[in-house]
Amino acid sequence: MKRALISDIHANLEALTAVLADIRAQNISEIFCLGDIVGYGPNPCECLDQVIRNAKVTILGNHDQAALFDPDGFNPVALQAVYWTREQLEASGEPNSINKRWDFLGELPRTHSDGLSLYVHGSAREPTNEYVFPEDVYNQRKMDALFNRIDRYCFQGHTHIPGVFTTDREFLSPEEINNQYRLGTDSIMVNVGSVGQPRDNDSRACYVIQEDDLITFRRVSYDVDVTSEKIYAINDLDNMLGDRLKSGR
Numbered sequence: 748m749k750r751a752l753i754s755d756i757h758a759n760l761e762a763l764t765a766v767l768a769d770i771r772a773q774n775i776s777e778i779f780c781l782g783d784i785v786g787y788g789p790n791p792c793e794c795l796d797q798v799i800r801n802a803k804v805t806i807l808g809n810h811d812q813a814a815l816f817d818p819d820g821f822n823p824v825a826l827q828a829v830y831w832t833r834e835q836l837e838a839s840g841e842p843n844s845i846n847k848r849w850d851f852l853g854e855l856p857r858t859h860s861d862g863l864s865l866y867v868h869g870s871a872r873e874p875t876n877e878y879v880f881p882e883d884v885y886n887q888r889k890m891d892a893l894f895n896r897i898d899r900y901c902f903q904g905h906t907h908i909p910g911v912f913t914t915d916r917e918f919l920s921p922e923e924i925n926n927q928y929r930l931g932t933d934s935i936m937v938n939v940g941s942v943g944q945p946r947d948n949d950s951r952a953c954y955v956i957q958e959d960d961l962i963t964f965r966r967v968s969y970d971v972d973v974t975s976e977k978i979y980a981i982n983d984l985d986n987m988l989g990d991r992l993k994s995g996r
């Protein structure tokens with residue numbers, strides 16, 4: 748079994764294109780997408796079309812949900828991006844492709860299980876909305892509650908910070924483990940990072956390869972300036988959303 752796990756594309760077509768090419772170059776045909784295809788970025792329709800075409804399994808993210816229903820707890824910048832995204836989804840292309848995208852979004856599941864692996868956007872406890880940050884390893888109650896809901900392995904996104912959470916209250920960044928982690932009999936949670944808006948001070952797109960019991964974190968360079976310039980040219984997308992792509996924060 749060899750599978751690519753991508754998440755948090757956030758309508759960044761340049762990052763997604765680079766990641767899909769990297770996946771193809773390694774002869775991986777199975778792609779799971781852990782949500783947030785849209786939101787923040789300039790190409791929601793194009794990214795949706797690519798995910799519909801290429802992903803075998805896609806999970807609903809909170810920004811995908813926000814395109815469908817008005818969200819709670821979004822800040823003004825994110826909310827403005829939601830409304831702009833919705834406009835694009837309502838107006839871009841033939842009625843056929845418009846309907847196809849809405850139907851796809853409307854039918855996305857919140858979780859997917861395969862053997863001992865669970866796939867979610869946020870967490871095993873609240874699949875769409877809960878954040879599990881590296882510093883949460885100090886919150887024993889939260890860690891226990893999350894691990895209690897996992898058979899063995901949980902793959903998630905949402906924070907845009909890649910790494911592995913172990914049951915001994917450790918967060919291992921990809922750097923610390925040389926981008927690889929071998930799955931054993933202990934439960935773990937793996938954050939696969941973000942394709943289109945990394946927040947771990949590395950601007951390169953991030954995704955994970957799951958090959959049998961080996962997890963590999965991949966970083967892929969793309970032309971960040973192209974995406975940022977698109978964002979700057981769209982009034983409803985705050986310039987900060989372009990700036991943060993360059994710093995990876």
Ligand code: ZN
Binds near residue numbers: 757808905906907
């Ligand atoms: Zn996200």
